[in-house]
Amino acid sequence: MSTSLPTTTASSAQSLPSAAEALRLFHRMQLIRTFEEQVRNLYSGGMIPGLVHLCAGQEAVAVGVCSLLGVDDMIASNHRGHGHCLAKGADMARLMAEVLGRRTGYGLGRSGSLHVFDAANGNLGTTGIVGGGIPLAAGAALSAKRRGRRQAAVSFFGDGALNQGLLFEVLNMAAIWRLPMLFVCENNGFGEFTAIEDVTAGPDPIARGLSFGIPSETVDGMDVLAVRAAAQGALARARDGGGPTFLVCNTYRFGGHHVGDKHDYKDDADAKAWRLKDPIERFGRWLQDSNMATASTIAALKNDIDEEVRAAIDLAKAAPFPAADDLGIHLHA
Secondary structure: OOOOOOOOOOOOHHHOOOHHHHHHHHHHHHHHHHHHHHHHHHHHOOOOOOOOOOOOOOHHHHHHHHOOOOOOOEEEOOOOOHHHHHHOOOOHHHHHHHHOOOOOOOOOOOOHHHHOOEHHHOEOOOOOOOOOOHHHHHHHHHHHHHOOOOOOEEEEEEHHHHHOHHHHHHHHHHHHOOOOEEEEEEEOOEEOOEEHHHOOOOOOOOHHHHOOOOOEEEEEOOOHHHHHHHHHHHHHHHHOOOOOEEEEEEOOOOOOOOOOOOOOOOOHHHHHHHHOOOHHHHHHHHHHHOOOOOHHHHHHHHHHHHHHHHHHHHHHHHOOOOOHHHHHOOOOO
């Protein structure tokens, strides 16, 4: 198999959405960004217990992929999962309530953002275990195949999972069983505080997929249309029985590993260069250049989103904390 598979670009004909769909893509990315900014503020104000891991800068990957999924399709997320949850259709007020530890959240306020499970929207859950969601997606894909459904499963994981043995085991099973699965590596360049080049051998991460005979591709993860185009082909192949695809979406987290991380281990010039590729601002310019939206339309959309997120925060803050009796709910002995 050739290792020189092309990188999908936003100019690909199959990636161009209608004006209505393009605005939905922008809305979802901006919603995620605003949600994360408000979570950062709430954490700084002492409203959130524990640590939170934000995905600002990586919105194009979650939105580009999930915009092509139906409610019956499944995803498995990771510790940086707010964006995946919202892109897949999570109720923002319930998600915010869970982050704030309130009883109206997805896990009755007991788990925070690391263990959000949303069965109604096909979300198999976020997890604090590196690579822990990969086998969950594989199991869902196997189930869909055995039942003859045209469902697909997507696993989102970071570059830190590229060196987990679990990934290789699942890649092997997905390949030999031709599972309808999409592996999506959000390569933001750092596993916690360590640069990928310091811990990951090999010249290109897509070799992880290619070595198992899985179609693999490197994608500009700061371009929602590029991600969407690559995912579109991969999902079509998966639904038609063609097996899995391995995508490496090169992206960047604008913050640290968690909110309290000053991320002073990043090179300033490199960080500034990535900021210029902001996926939301970039797509906003594309919308205007394509005559799909005006600057005033985009500004009004952002204002509406600000109000949506503030309303979700108000609902979450007004909700009660879990009670002692809630500890045993939804648990099995």
